Amino acid sequence: xxLGYSHSLLSSNFVGRYGAGIRYQGSKDGDxxxxxxxxxxxxxxxTRYINLGVGGQIxxxxxxxxxxxxKYNFETAIGPKLILEGRFNGIGSIGLEYxxxxxxxxxxxxxxxxxxxxxxxxxxxx
Numbered sequence: 001x002x003l004g005y006s007h008s009l010l011s012s013n014f015v016g017r018y019g020a021g022i023r024y025q026g027s028k029d030g031d032x033x034x035x036x037x038x039x040x041x042x043x044x045x046x047t048r049y050i051n052l053g054v055g056g057q058i059x060x061x062x063x064x065x066x067x068x069x070x071k072y073n074f075e076t077a078i079g080p081k082l083i084l085e086g087r088f089n090g091i092g093s094i095g096l097e098y099x100x101x102x103x104x105x106x107x108x109x110x111x112x113x114x115x116x117x118x119x120x121x122x123x124x125x126x
Contacts, residue, residue, distance in 0.1 A: 002038070009043070017042040029067060036062030040081060051085040057099055073106045077113065085119070092122040
């Protein structure tokens with residue numbers, strides 16, 4: 001879940017977006033979980049029906065607990081982010097996000113963290 005702010009850049013179709021959030025993913029098979037915080041900055045080009053954007057995301061305070069109860073703590077990671085959204089009725093959007101990111105544990109184990117996600121955003125205010 002992310003909470004953010006956006007505004008038009010120089011009265012154009014370009015929009016700056018800033019957000020901060022929390023990520024939690026549990027497991028139905030036990031006490032395994034994935035937890036962390038994130039922040040993002042994106043510049044998007046908005047039309048009446050579609051938003052295209054590029055920016056970056058930072059993940060910090062990340063940890064994973066596996067099904068055996070072993071905890072893996074991760075260093076802060078930064079990566080580029082691409083978005084494609086379809087707008088609906090001026091109240092929100094549904095989109096795809098692609099994040100290119102690699103993660104390193106505090107014990108120097110490396111993991112690829114590239115991911116594709118679905119997003120649903122709602123807009124409040126003017």
